[in-house]
Amino acid sequence: MENNESEIDDENFFLSINGKEDPKAELLATLSAFFSNEKADDNSSICRFPARYVWLQEKLKAKDFPTAVCSEYEKTYKRVDPKSVxxxxxxxxxNSPASMFGHTFLRINSxxxxxxxxxxxxxAASVNSETENGVFFAIKGLFGGYYGRYSLxxxxxxxxxxxxxxxRDIWEYDLNLNxxxxxxxFMHIWELNGVYSDYFFLTENCSYNMLWLLEVAREELKLRDSFLYQVIPLESVQIVKENNILTKSSYRPSKRTILLKYEELIDERYLAIPLNLIGSEYKLEELIDNNEINVTQKSYLLEATVENLEYLFSKGKITKDEYLEKFHKFTRARAKxxxxxxxxxxxxxxxxxxxxxxxxQAGVGSDNGEMKSYLGMRPAYHDLEDSNYGFLRGTQIEFMDILLSSSKNGVEVENATILSIVSLAQRSEFFKSLSWRTKxxxxxxxxxxxxxxxxxIGTGYSWGNELAFVYTLVDPIFYLKDDFTSGLGVSVGLNFDKYKLVNTNIELTKRVYDNGRNQTIIKASQGFNLTQNSKIVLKYDYIDKxxxxxxxxxxxxLGILRYYY
Structure with a gap:
């Protein structure tokens, strides 16, 4: 609740007509409902709002509080059997702009x-992720264009x-709630069943509401106070750690991670076999009877085939009947x-x-022989020059990145990015991903x-190994000042990111414009990570004017010091 106004927007959550804006009216309406002559069953106010009921009973120290038989709540509680969180x-x-921040939810362990x-x-926001454009989702989500709902x-x-x-790889962080x-x-989760709130992409999002539930569980926690204007899922996990609630972490690799591991293990001569087995271009009998392929490789091939089959089924690319038929066939062959x-x-x-x-960030440098000092700030979130440690490789998403320079000519804007998104998804035998970026x-x-x-807005391809990745993109670009100018650029880039303490970025771009002029741009940066939240970056830019x-x-x-908080 902020400024005495509830963050729940669904009027069905309130017993008073003014309950959202008037907590006193809602309190009186709640007490009135609890002490009314309503039938004391699952439809009663006591059973609808068990958290309110227990809280009021504790605060009022009442001995003769009314009771109700809440069989549905008890049945659900018994089924969930909450023991830890x-x-x-x-x-x-x-490849989803709406999901590049990650996500958080709670698991109630039985x-x-x-x-x-x-x-x-x-x-989560009530939106069909299969049909909704990711960029439009981000824009509508910024302004509360969706309802957010809880689900169990x-x-x-x-x-x-x-x-x-x-x-998506899954990270699980056990909490020390009693x-x-x-x-x-859990009682409060029950109260929120079927209730909506306006969903805001940067503030009242998934992570904000998970922190809210943790504050309900342990009243002395003030997790949401750590955020002023944005709640980023990854940062919410870091805040939980800082408040000493987290006990241990564990990792579950995604289907993509598992399949990429099989690509490492399978002899490159046989990498096409798993998908060809699924598509029936290669017969199972041919694999089993092939004496040139050893048993270990056959095992890897069949396991990768099953993993690919499950992935294709989860994406709706094969029917259930086809999936079941081939799943049983391949798993039986693997078992033998x-x-x-x-x-x-x-x-x-x-x-x-x-x-x-x-x-x-702050730094000094030379721009065509002229000395300049630089100062900049970015509210969120990550770019390719930042340390890649703990982030998804080849991704970038930035809001409101501002860099100013100061020289004898005064203060100038070097860069003012409203939004920048990059997804350089490395292609492989199993994943023919498309790379793209927009700014x-x-x-x-x-x-x-x-x-x-x-x-x-650009698109292209990326390839990589454990040491580095390369990419090539074609970028249509549009400039607007006194007149409108359009151009087309082709970029080739290289990113060395294997090591925790250093990362290197190089990009060459050739552009042609509709006014007949052409341009070469070269950007290179070398980063040195000092701590988890500080680094030095050395940069060189070449550009035609x-x-x-x-x-x-x-x-x-340019030499620049960056600090993250």
Missing amino acids: TLVFPSAHI SYNSKLLSYAVNY LPYYEKLKEYRDSEQ EDEIERM LGLSNKIDIKTPPNPIDSHRAVRL IGWNREYLKDDAIFNLS YVDKLKKTEHSF
Whole structure:
């Protein structure tokens, strides 16, 4: 509740007609309902609002409080069997702008040994992710254009959605809530069943509402106070850690990660076989009878075939009947080969140890021989020059990145990015991903000297190995100042990112414009990570400019210190 106004927007949540804006009226209406002559069953106010009921009973120290038989609540509580709570972080989705921040939800662990049988508490915008454009989702979500709703689902259903279908690695962080705190939280979750709130992409989002539930569980927590204007899922996990609620973490690789591991293990001569088996271009009998392929390789091939089959089914690319028929056929063939060692997937860097979202930077440099000092700020979130430790490789998403320079000529805008999104998804035998990027804002890359408003949208391909990745993109670009200018650029880039302490970025771009002029741009940067939240970056830029219709080249060198918080 902020300024005495509830953050719940659904009028059905309130017993008073003015309950959203008037907590006193809602309190009186709640007490009136509890002490009314309504039937004391599942439809009663007591059963609808068990958290309110227990809280009021404790605060009023009442001994003769009315009671009700809440059989539906008790049945649900018994089925969920809450014993402990885990904060779950599905990492970013490589080709979805709406999911590049990641996501958080809670898992309520039961007394069952298998966590898959536990229940997940999720808060998400009511939107069809299959049909809604990701960029439009982000824009509408910024302004509360969707309803957000809670859901209680089996955990394995959420794993199928995030880990298998959306190819997102899963991080699980166990929390030290006790059973009384968990029960208090569960009662409030019950109250929120079927209730909506306006969903805001940067503030009242999934992570904000998970922090809210943790505050309900443990009243002394003030987790949301750590955020002023944005709540980023990864940062919410970091805040939980800072408040000493987190006990341990564990990792579940995505379907994509598993399949990429099989690509490493399978002899490159046979990499096409799994998909060809599914498509029937290659017969199962040919694989089994091929004496040139050893048993270990056959095992890997059949296991990769099953993993690919499950992935295709989760994406709706094959029918259920086809899936079941081929699944049984391939798993039977694999079983006949006997036992083998489980594939070893190395646990990647924990996202909780990555840099924070807000970035301040200051530096000095030379712009075509002129000394300049630089100062900049970015509210969110991550770019390719930042440390990649704990982040999804090849991704970038930035809001309101501002860089100013100061020289004898005064203060100038070097860069003012409204929004920049990059997804450089490396292609492989199993994943023929498309890379893309888009950017809108002001920069000084045009043929003239001052910062000019521009929009670019590009697409292309990326390839990589454990040491580095390369990419090539075609970028239409549009500039607008006194007149409108369009151009087309072709970029080739290289990013070395294997090591935690250093990363290198190089990009060459050739552009042609509709005014007949052409341009070469070269950007290179070398980053040195000092701590989790600080680094030094050395940069060099080469760019063609035109002054009085004469072409000239500009060289700039910059050393900059970046701090993240």
